[in-house]
Amino acid sequence: MTRMTPLGPDEPASHPYRLAARRSTAGDSAIDVGGRRIGGGDFALIAGPCAIETRDETIAIARVVRDAGATMLRGGAYKPRTSPYAFQGLGQAGLQILADARSETGLPVVTEVMDVRDVEAVAAVADMIQIGARNMQNYALLTEVGRARVPVLIKRGLSSTIDELLMAAEYVLKEGNAGVVLCERGIRTFETAYRFTLDLAAVAVLKTLTHLPVIVDPSHAAGRRDLVEPLALAAAAVGADGIIVEVHPDPDAAVCDGPQALRCDDFARFAARVQHVAAAAGERFAATAPA
Numbered sequence: 001m002t003r004m005t006p007l008g009p010d011e012p013a014s015h016p017y018r019l020a021a022r023r024s025t026a027g028d029s030a031i032d033v034g035g036r037r038i039g040g041g042d043f044a045l046i047a048g049p050c051a052i053e054t055r056d057e058t059i060a061i062a063r064v065v066r067d068a069g070a071t072m073l074r075g076g077a078y079k080p081r082t083s084p085y086a087f088q089g090l091g092q093a094g095l096q097i098l099a100d101a102r103s104e105t106g107l108p109v110v111t112e113v114m115d116v117r118d119v120e121a122v123a124a125v126a127d128m129i130q131i132g133a134r135n136m137q138n139y140a141l142l143t144e145v146g147r148a149r150v151p152v153l154i155k156r157g158l159s160s161t162i163d164e165l166l167m168a169a170e171y172v173l174k175e176g177n178a179g180v181v182l183c184e185r186g187i188r189t190f191e192t193a194y195r196f197t198l199d200l201a202a203v204a205v206l207k208t209l210t211h212l213p214v215i216v217d218p219s220h221a222a223g224r225r226d227l228v229e230p231l232a233l234a235a236a237a238v239g240a241d242g243i244i245v246e247v248h249p250d251p252d253a254a255v256c257d258g259p260q261a262l263r264c265d266d267f268a269r270f271a272a273r274v275q276h277v278a279a280a281a282g283e284r285f286a287a288t289a290p291a
């Protein structure tokens, strides 16, 4: 976990993100998530469905991504949906499915929490708690996950600046939770040819500003399957500490985000290509698949 060192003599105590700032620790922080490291030279490949749909399907996806070298399983039990009538996730039942998928595959799990009232239940199951883009400035939620003893993945808000992302991290760090991972997932611009504009410059800039690991979500940025691989490779090349992608056995039947989901059948090839570029960027790709 992150080692916090005191501020240097030239460091104003009023620095708005003094714990997240690069100069507040000696080097890059590596975060331990259920036995897998993210950061400090360890590249995370996090994959899974957008939403947890059924137990059998989730375990099948987990096996596919584990066998291809993924280091963690993702999947939403609580889903932030633009329409209140859209599928909202399986909730507690989804958390139980994630726990089962972990026992079946050995993969640590990351899942989103949207409500302070669910933090305890999510933290009891998750190896890493996700704060979604729409909640990046939900300060009560950030404070609550800061009190949890589980690492936190903070996704950049749809229209948030790099400074605001670092300030969100600071809310979690300030509560004593040193396990913070940042995620660039695309921002709103004038462009409409894809879902969001993946800001890869932000990754390079964040690496100069903070010691925290920075990962990239090409799936939500692209919104289109055909763009996920080129953006993932670019993320690995620009120095990201990992990527998080959506995978589904039958994207046309997915309850959520099907058009951007990689097909299970294509995942091993995708993972091998990401591994290749991550290695070229000097990253270890911790493919620790237990027998």
Ligand code: PEP
Pocket: 050, 076, 080, 131, 132, 133, 134, 155, 185, 217, 220
């Ligand atoms: C997700 O990861 O499932 C998700 C909803 O992402 P974001 O918060 O980045 O939109």
Ligand code: MN
Pocket: 050, 051, 220, 246, 256, 257
């Ligand atoms: Mn999704």
